[in-house]
Structures are given as structure tokens and as C-alpha cells.
Amino acid sequence: MVQLDDLDRAILRILKEDARLTISEIADRLNRPESTIHFRIKKLQERNIIDKYTIVLGENLQPKSLAIVYIQAETPIIEDFLERYIRHIMKTLSLLPNVLAVARSGKDGVVALIGEDTPEKLNRFVDETIRVLPTLKRVEVFTLDEFSKGDGLVGFLVGV
Amino acid sequence: MVQLDDLDRAILRILKEDARLTISEIADRLNRPESTIHFRIKKLQERNIIDKYTIVLGENLQPKSLAIVYIQAETPIIEDFLERYIRHIMKTLSLLPNVLAVARSGKDGVVALIGEDTPEKLNRFVDETIRVLPTLKRVEVFTLDEFSKGDGLVGFLVGV
Incomplete structure (x- = not known):
């Protein structure tokens, strides 16, 4: 730990x-000497506690309609096919700018965070890019309508 | 736009x-004068295109077992009750350190990103904190096992 x-x-x-x-x-805020703060931040970086310094983009660059999409593939007879098919879906989705995050979920599933300007575009994307994938067993769409925690994640994930 | x-x-x-x-x-990387870069960054900040400068915490501070949980409430006879109940669930979950993000999903749903050290703790949290909420219609748990895009989001969201 x-x-x-x-x-x-x-x-x-x-x-x-x-x-x-x-x-x-x-140092001023914490009422400690600058040398202490300097040393601590250096250590936090060296220990990779601080992994990265980055920016969060503002609302005007953020997609307004968000959804978590869960995609489950039909379990085929050949397991090796399932593995390659899930990898293929993950890779394909990862390349799309309106797909903000992609993760594997279990042996046969993928979860993606989708961001579009409008609910209509979001629905169209789900219908035309996701539901058309062959041999799916299940597609679930959960819209994210209002954050009460973690709302910065969209500005963190969105690309330019 | x-x-x-x-x-x-x-x-x-x-x-x-x-x-x-x-x-x-x-300026060196982009082969432009410093004054140009300075001016552009100033403008990007003023226009709130850059909303914030922040850090991403490293793997050693990140929870290892992640899941998206979708919670749907029973639709009651009194709509006002549903509204207050959903707000209550969102607020309660937002206060917990192992809940990294919370969003409303439609009129009767909540989506949360949960992070725990082990799959066992994650299951226990879902069983003991979420499934016990009264008048739920549906609870879905999708583990996030491996990111192919957006994996920085955990280090961005996790608190200290």
C-alpha cells in the first residue's frame, strides 16, 4: 500500500x-517552507503518485449528450473467435473521436462512453455503428444526464 | 460552435x-515565437477552452477493480417521490470515496462508477450498499476489466 x-x-x-x-x-497555503513543498512534490513525482500534469477542456468543447453503452457478444462455439471479436470491437470503437472511453467487461462484453452534440446524433450513432455489429446478444444504453460527482471527466477525456 | x-x-x-x-x-516544439504561444494560451484560458490544470494520480493510488453500476428505481405512483428518491441516491453515492462518478440516467435511473481494491470488495459494496436500497427495480453491474481508451480517467477521478 x-x-x-x-x-x-x-x-x-x-x-x-x-x-x-x-x-x-x-507553501504559503500550507504554511510550510518552500524547500519542504519542493522536496515533497519531487518525491511524489518520482514515486509516480503524480502520474501526469494535464488540462481539462471547457464546456464549449464538451459533447452535450453522453451515454454509457454496454455491448455483449453472442458466445460462439469457438472461444478464440470471441476473444478476437471483442478485441476488434474495442479497437474499432477506440478509434472514433465520439467514443471517449472503451473498456472490456468480462469475457464477452465491452463498455463504451459515447459523447455527441445532441441526443439524436447519439441515438443515430448507437443504431448505425453499434447495433449493426454482427452477432451481438445484447446492447444496453444508459444516458448520463446530469453528474453529481466526477463531471470533469468529460473535459478530461474529450480530444481536440 | x-x-x-x-x-x-x-x-x-x-x-x-x-x-x-x-x-x-x-514554442520550440511548434516552431513559433514565444509571444504567439503566450497569447494563444491566454486566449484559450479566457475563452474557457482550457477549464482547468490538474494532475492525474498514478496506478498505486488507483482502485484495481472497477465497475459501472446502473440503478433503476421502481416507478412509484407519486412522481414527486421518485424525483426526491433519485436525488437522494445520487447524493448518498457521491459522498462515498469508492464511488468515483455519479450521474442521473433518465427519470428513474442512476449510473455510478465504483472503484475498489479487489473484485470481492466491489461485490460486497454492490450487495451491501446498493442492492439493499429500497424499491429498486433493477441493478446492473458491468465490470471494467481493461481499458483500450480513456484509461487515465481513474487516476483523474480518484481522490486522496
């Missing part, structure tokens, strides 16, 4: 909110 | 990969 003390956690929380703050600003 | 030219997009892509790069480093 990772060992983090209160100061490490405080630094990480501050950087999550605004990763542009300088060492000096963070 | 948002107007972005090739240079804006190039800057955004670079900052997505590493938001710590200096103006001078970005």
Missing part, C-alpha cells in the same frame, strides 16, 4: 484543483 | 500530454 502523510495529501488535493500553482503559492 | 485553428489544437494536445511544459518549450 502507498504511504502518504497529511502533507502529501494536502499537496495532492491542491494540485488537483490547480496544477499551475507555484511551489511558493502552495 | 467553438472556433479553434490548427495552432490552438496543437497547443491543447501538447498541454493534455504535459501541462507543466513552459511557454518556451511549447
Whole structure:
């Protein structure tokens, strides 16, 4: 398990909110010497506790209609075919800009997060790109209408 | 619609990969004057195209077992009750540290992203915290076993 003390956690929380703050600003907020903050951040990076510094894109670049789609393939007689077919679906979806995230779900399933400008475009995408895939057993669509936690994830995932 | 030219997009892509790069480093990579890069980033921030600078936490802080859970409430006779009940579920789940994201799904549903250390803990959480909620019509659990796109989202969402 990772060992983090209160100061490490405080630094990480501050950087999550605004990763542009300088060492000096963070030191001021936490009432600690700059050298301490500098050392801690260096260690957090070296230990890969901080994996990456990135940006979240604003609402005007975010798709407005979101849905989680679960796709389950028919289990075929030959297991090797199923494996290759699931990989194929994952790869195909991953290449599409309106597919924000793709994960495998069990042996025969794929979960994707889809983002489109309008509910109509979203439905069309599901109908024309997903439901037409051959040998599917089940397709479930769950719209994401309003976040109460984690709403930054769309601006984090969306590409330009 | 948002107007972005090739240079804006190039800057955004670079900052997505590493938001710590200096103006001078970005200018070098794109073979443009620093003043141009400085001006563009300023504009991207002012227009809220860049919403936030943040960090992604590394694997050692990320939960290993993930699942999307869809919860659908029984539709009651009184619509006002359904509305308040869905809000209550969303709020309750949002407060839990192992619930990484929560969104409303339609009038009677909630989608949550759950993260736990092991599949056993994940199952226990679903059984003991979600399935016990009163008047549910349906609970669906889709494990996320391996990402082919968007895998950074866990390190982005996880708290400390």
C-alpha cells in the first residue's frame, strides 16, 4: 500500500484543483517552507503518485449528450473467435473521436462512453455503428444526464 | 460552435500530454515565437477552452477493480417521490470515496462508477450498499476489466 502523510495529501488535493500553482503559492497555503513543498512534490513525482500534469477542456468543447453503452457478444462455439471479436470491437470503437472511453467487461462484453452534440446524433450513432455489429446478444444504453460527482471527466477525456 | 485553428489544437494536445511544459518549450516544439504561444494560451484560458490544470494520480493510488453500476428505481405512483428518491441516491453515492462518478440516467435511473481494491470488495459494496436500497427495480453491474481508451480517467477521478 502507498504511504502518504497529511502533507502529501494536502499537496495532492491542491494540485488537483490547480496544477499551475507555484511551489511558493502552495507553501504559503500550507504554511510550510518552500524547500519542504519542493522536496515533497519531487518525491511524489518520482514515486509516480503524480502520474501526469494535464488540462481539462471547457464546456464549449464538451459533447452535450453522453451515454454509457454496454455491448455483449453472442458466445460462439469457438472461444478464440470471441476473444478476437471483442478485441476488434474495442479497437474499432477506440478509434472514433465520439467514443471517449472503451473498456472490456468480462469475457464477452465491452463498455463504451459515447459523447455527441445532441441526443439524436447519439441515438443515430448507437443504431448505425453499434447495433449493426454482427452477432451481438445484447446492447444496453444508459444516458448520463446530469453528474453529481466526477463531471470533469468529460473535459478530461474529450480530444481536440 | 467553438472556433479553434490548427495552432490552438496543437497547443491543447501538447498541454493534455504535459501541462507543466513552459511557454518556451511549447514554442520550440511548434516552431513559433514565444509571444504567439503566450497569447494563444491566454486566449484559450479566457475563452474557457482550457477549464482547468490538474494532475492525474498514478496506478498505486488507483482502485484495481472497477465497475459501472446502473440503478433503476421502481416507478412509484407519486412522481414527486421518485424525483426526491433519485436525488437522494445520487447524493448518498457521491459522498462515498469508492464511488468515483455519479450521474442521473433518465427519470428513474442512476449510473455510478465504483472503484475498489479487489473484485470481492466491489461485490460486497454492490450487495451491501446498493442492492439493499429500497424499491429498486433493477441493478446492473458491468465490470471494467481493461481499458483500450480513456484509461487515465481513474487516476483523474480518484481522490486522496
